[in-house]
Amino acid sequence: MKNFIKLVGLFFVGATMTSCLNDTLSLDPANSVNVVEFKNPSSFSSPYGSKYALYSQAFEVAPENNYTLTVSYSGANVAPEDITVSLGTDPTALTQYNTEQKKAFDLIPAALYTLPTQVVIPKGQRTATVGMKFKSANFDFSKNYVLPVQIKSVSTGAVSGNFGTILINLKAKNPYDGVYTATGLFNHPTAGPRDIKRSKTLATVDATTSETEFADLGAAATMQLRVNADNTVTLTPGGTASTATVQFGVNKYDAATKTFTLSYKYAGAGGDRVITETIKKN
Secondary structure: OHHHHHHHHHHHHHHHHHHOOOOOOOOOHHHOOOEEEEOOOOOEOOOOOOOOEEEEEEEEOOOOEEEEEEEEEEOOOOOOOOEEEEEEEOHHHHHHHHHHHOOOOEEOOHHHEEOOOEEEEOOOOOEEEEEEEEOHHHOOOOOOEEEEEEEEEEOOOEEOOOOOEEEEEEEEEOOOOEEEEEEEEEEEOOOEEEEEEEEEEEEEOOOOEEEEEOOOOOOOEEEEEEEOOOOEEEEEEEEOOOOOOEEOOOOEEEOOOOEEEEEEEEEEOOEEEEEEEEEEEO
8 A cells, every 4th residue: 555655656747847838748758748848058057947958159259150959859769751841030038047046147149140041850860950150250358148049930730848959058168168278386484485387377368368277376366367469468456356466577468388487476465476387378
């Protein structure tokens, strides 16, 4: 009797979870209903429980970037005929996501992307690709763009209630964005010198500026490195790093070797902390 009750309870829980989904599911794959939806273009960036799935994509700064989405006829069967999938955007989905998740993503302007209005899943096939273009060279680095792309309608079948609309967070990476190895020397006036040898990530701030760890002080102390037209580098401290930082000696960027060479110091108890380091892209 106890085992029977447990089985009934498990069935009830499973049925309840299934009822939370908008798409019709079946315990028998042969009886499941196919739906047209977007396949995941990358890992989720949205939290569990979000109504809409958010994905992230970063582009090198260029006049035009190619990007591909896949539309899927998902389920037990292949397309019974050519399926015309109409595409568009749904700004209300972004508004809802911002409200739900307390975010402030920006709707990407139409002038910065190209989205086909239709794509066809051929008869006997399961997928079709959607070729998109983005103009990352014209991105406003102060914005956090999102494209809410939507399957508007299909000529055959049903649109997925879960992945018929997805959000793509779009970012532009400057040429300096990436993972580097930093080596150098931190001269402390009272504690003595110590070697710097650590991995650092440079994250895009704008087209010529990246942010990374200041010396070897950890994530709370950051610096911004701006590469000037003559490849000299201007360092601006952030976080808990001293605003009295002084650059001296050679501060430059070598584009051929993708290497920053930096010399800087800041005042503290007992005297100046003097740092020389080379930051080379991996």
